[in-house]
Structure formats: C-alpha cells, structure tokens
Amino acid sequence: MKETNKPASRKAKILVVDDTPDNLFLMGALLEDKHEVTTAPDGATALQMAQSDAPPELILLDIMMPEMDGYEVMRRLRQNVATASIPVIFLTALTSIEEEQFGLDLGAVDYITKPISPPVVLARVNTHLERSANARRLQALSEKLSRYLAPQVYKSLFDGSRDAEIRTQRKKLTVFFSDIKDFTASTAKWQPEDITFLLNSYFSEMSKIAMEYGGTLDKFIGDAMVIFFGDPETRGVKEDALQCVKMAMAMQRRMSELQILWREMGSDKTFQVRMGINTGYCDVGNFGSDLRMDYTIIGSEVNMAARLEHAADPGGILISKETYGLVRDEIVATEQQPIMVKGFSEPVSAYAVEEEAEVQGTTRKVFQWERLGMRVLIDLDRLPSTERAAAAVELREMADRLH
Structure with a gap:
C-alpha cells in the first residue's frame, strides 16, 4: 500500500542566549532536531532578535553575561509590550534558592541550573512551548468572543467584576435608538453586495463613535442600533446623558461624511438615519436562561427612546424632556409639538437637537x-x-x- 506523505509539523522557534560559544553549540545540537534554534551571544543581540518581525516562541537565557546580564534582559523583555508574553527559561550556573526566586519574580517561567540534564531541558522546553501555544489559542478565542460582546461587558467579565449569572438591577440610564429611514423599501432593488457593504460600513463607523463616547453597544436589530449609557460603567446620570447626545451628534456628522465617501467610491446609493434618546429607570443586566443569556435593558423608558427615534426627522435627533433637562446647559435643542407615541396614553414632549455651526467647523x-x-x-x-x-x-x- 502506498503511504501518504504527512505534512511536516511546524518547528517552534527557540532563542538561546549565552556568552559561551560551547554552551550555544551544545543547546543547538540538543534542540535542533525538533525545533528551529537561533542563538545570541549577548543580551543586546537577544533583545533585537526578540523584537524582530519573527520573534522566538521561547527564550533560554543565561544570567551571567558581560555588559547586560540575564536579569536586565528579562526586565527589558517584560517592559516591552511586543516581547512581554514570550516565555523565558533561565539557564544558569547560579544555584542558590534566592537567585532562582529572584529570576521567577522577574517573570521567568522556569529556572534550570547547569550542568544541564538533556532530558530535563527537553521536557521543560516542550512543556512551556505547549503552555504558550495553549495560551495563544485561548487569547485568540477570547478576542473572537469579544466581538460578540460590548467592550465594557467583555472587560468586566474577564477582570472578574461581573459574573455570568442571571441577575438584573434597576438603574437610571440614557438609551439611544437609531435606524435607517425606509431601509427596507430603499434597498429593495439593491444588490445584496451593495447592502452588505454600506450597512457594515455604517455599523463599523457608528460603533467606533459609540466606543469613543463610552456607550454600551447593546445590539443591532436589522438596520437599527441600540446603545445605552450608565452601565456597566457610569460617569453620573447627567454626564451619561450628555455623552449620549454628543455621540448622536458625532454620528450624524459622520453620516454626512460617509455619504461623500460613498459617492466618491462610485456608489449612487445612500440613506439617512433617525435617532432617539431618552433617560429614565430601566432594568439592566443578564436576561435569559442557564444555557443562553443576553446582557441588555428592558422597560418603558427603552420603548420611549425607540418611539422618539421613529418620530425623528431623517438625519435628525429627538430627545425626551428628561434628557433635555440634563443636557440643556450644553446642547441646543428646539422643543417640538407634543407627539403621540404607541404605548403611552399622554402626548410626549420632545426636543430636536440642533447642530451648532461652530461645532460643525471644528469636528469635520x-x-x-x-x-x-x-x-x-x-x-x-x-x-x-x-x-x-x-x-x-x-x-x-x-x-x-x-x-
């Protein structure tokens, strides 16, 4: 039977740092069968190689070297973001417990004393390469998962300040809704590729602005966006409301700029966005089941923001009386005729935000x-x-x- 040739497994790149040529030769001979070995005769060269475009995945570092000893190399590796995560094993003739503890405190993952035992070196090198590979896989996975969560929620879960359990609280939040006017009717005759490009461009730009102003991006609903201010991080009710309105103004300015860019790229397709903002008490937290949870907000004040958005003019921003009372010292807005909105028995007061000419000129x-x-x-x-x-x-x- 004809054997199938298996692709050769990738060799991990290891950097050996030692000022003694014999030691470099010995370690190279020991590791080169299974790994890609590079060597450095001093600390300065080692730092240059670690900071290169092809950094090592593991460093074996001698301590007693002239000019720059291994401890100083270790400090500089950990101070540089580009090299801080590279695992380092000290390989040295220093055998005291104090020296070993000092090296581990600096950030080394292991400490091997000379004269070396080849089986021990190989076993520890393989162990730390596997741990490092697992850490990179977990980091890549966490980065992918982070795109499904608001940045603030992702951060609070990973730093331990928030648990993944069904729990809500009642807080005063400022809620933002936006959608594209007549999106379904306007895009009915568009090609799917055009819809995808423009919609993703729009969402990407608006998400950047939301992050810049500190908003928690709740969800995308078709062509709509839901963002709120006040949880899991807050600057205070008044400042949260002000940041939300400023965010909406920045978004509308960016929409005007995007329309210019899209036309310049040859697209004759565009759209206008309506925005609504309301401030009030909402239930916020994790809703769902033991199998699937969603961090979101609910309550009549959330519905009010959605109704204001629907009543806004294309390219406009409508805010509630409650929100206007919090931002009136810094935001220019014109009171509108009270509007009847679904789900509310009494007419609702609303204010249309105006874009000051001075702001337009300075933020374009x-x-x-x-x-x-x-x-x-x-x-x-x-x-x-x-x-x-x-x-x-x-x-x-x-x-x-x-x-």
Whole structure:
C-alpha cells in the first residue's frame, strides 16, 4: 500500500542566549532536531532578535553575561509590550534558592541550573512551548468572543467584576435608538453586495463613535442600533446623558461624511438615519436562561427612546424632556409639538437637537473640493496621523504647481 506523505509539523522557534560559544553549540545540537534554534551571544543581540518581525516562541537565557546580564534582559523583555508574553527559561550556573526566586519574580517561567540534564531541558522546553501555544489559542478565542460582546461587558467579565449569572438591577440610564429611514423599501432593488457593504460600513463607523463616547453597544436589530449609557460603567446620570447626545451628534456628522465617501467610491446609493434618546429607570443586566443569556435593558423608558427615534426627522435627533433637562446647559435643542407615541396614553414632549455651526467647523473630518479639472478628497479618519505631515507637503507641492 502506498503511504501518504504527512505534512511536516511546524518547528517552534527557540532563542538561546549565552556568552559561551560551547554552551550555544551544545543547546543547538540538543534542540535542533525538533525545533528551529537561533542563538545570541549577548543580551543586546537577544533583545533585537526578540523584537524582530519573527520573534522566538521561547527564550533560554543565561544570567551571567558581560555588559547586560540575564536579569536586565528579562526586565527589558517584560517592559516591552511586543516581547512581554514570550516565555523565558533561565539557564544558569547560579544555584542558590534566592537567585532562582529572584529570576521567577522577574517573570521567568522556569529556572534550570547547569550542568544541564538533556532530558530535563527537553521536557521543560516542550512543556512551556505547549503552555504558550495553549495560551495563544485561548487569547485568540477570547478576542473572537469579544466581538460578540460590548467592550465594557467583555472587560468586566474577564477582570472578574461581573459574573455570568442571571441577575438584573434597576438603574437610571440614557438609551439611544437609531435606524435607517425606509431601509427596507430603499434597498429593495439593491444588490445584496451593495447592502452588505454600506450597512457594515455604517455599523463599523457608528460603533467606533459609540466606543469613543463610552456607550454600551447593546445590539443591532436589522438596520437599527441600540446603545445605552450608565452601565456597566457610569460617569453620573447627567454626564451619561450628555455623552449620549454628543455621540448622536458625532454620528450624524459622520453620516454626512460617509455619504461623500460613498459617492466618491462610485456608489449612487445612500440613506439617512433617525435617532432617539431618552433617560429614565430601566432594568439592566443578564436576561435569559442557564444555557443562553443576553446582557441588555428592558422597560418603558427603552420603548420611549425607540418611539422618539421613529418620530425623528431623517438625519435628525429627538430627545425626551428628561434628557433635555440634563443636557440643556450644553446642547441646543428646539422643543417640538407634543407627539403621540404607541404605548403611552399622554402626548410626549420632545426636543430636536440642533447642530451648532461652530461645532460643525471644528469636528469635520472629511474635506472635498471639486471643480473642472480638479478633485480633492481628504478623510482624516483614514489618514494616519503619522502620514499627515507628508500629505501636507504633497498638497503644498500641488498648490505650487498650480501657480
């Protein structure tokens, strides 16, 4: 029977650091059959190799080296975010318990004394490589799971401040609803790829703004977004409300900029967003069962925010009387005729937020100039700060050519 050739397993990259050539040769000969071994004769070289584009997965580090000893190398590795997670095993002739404890306190994962025992070295190297690989897999999994949770909820679960149990509390929150006006009717004749692109672009940009202002992104419901302020983190009821309204204003400004960008990319499709905000007491926490829970909010005040959003003008923001009372010192809003909303027996007072001209000028992030023979588009969100100086030079050079 013909044997199937199995793909060769990937070799883990190990860096051995020692100022004695014989020791480097010995460790290389011991490890090279199963691992990819690189060596460094001193601490400075080791740090350069650890910070390279292809860092090692494990470092075997001697302590007694001239100029920079292993302890100092260890300190610098742990101080650098790029190298802090690389496991380090001290491999040294220092045999006292105090030296071993000191090395472990600095962050080493193990401590092997010379003269070495090859079976012991191989066993410990393999153990720590496996642990490191498992840690990377768990980290990758946690990062994937984090995209299904609001950042604040993810953080509170992983730092232990919140438990994954069915529990709610009553708190005064500011609730934000948004949706795209006539989304279903407007997109009925669009290609699915166009819908996906525009909707994901919209959600991505709005989510960034929500995070910037400290909002807890509750959920996406079709083309709608639900965000609230006040849990699991709060700045106080008044400041939470103010941040929510400022977030909504920033979102509407960004929508205007996105429409310019989409047209510049050749898309003739666009949409307008309505937003509603209300402040009041809600039940917030984990709702569901032992098998599946959802961290969310419920209550009539949540419904009120949804009704205000539905009553808002396209491109507008409607806030409740309660929210207006909290933000009136800093936000300009015009009182509207009381509106009748589903689920509420009495007319509801509402205020339309106005965008001040001064704010528009200072926060604009997309600039476009167009005339016959010239088209310039600048999107500051997509232009990295490290490249802005170079872009300014290029613009000045273009201006010089026009004269």
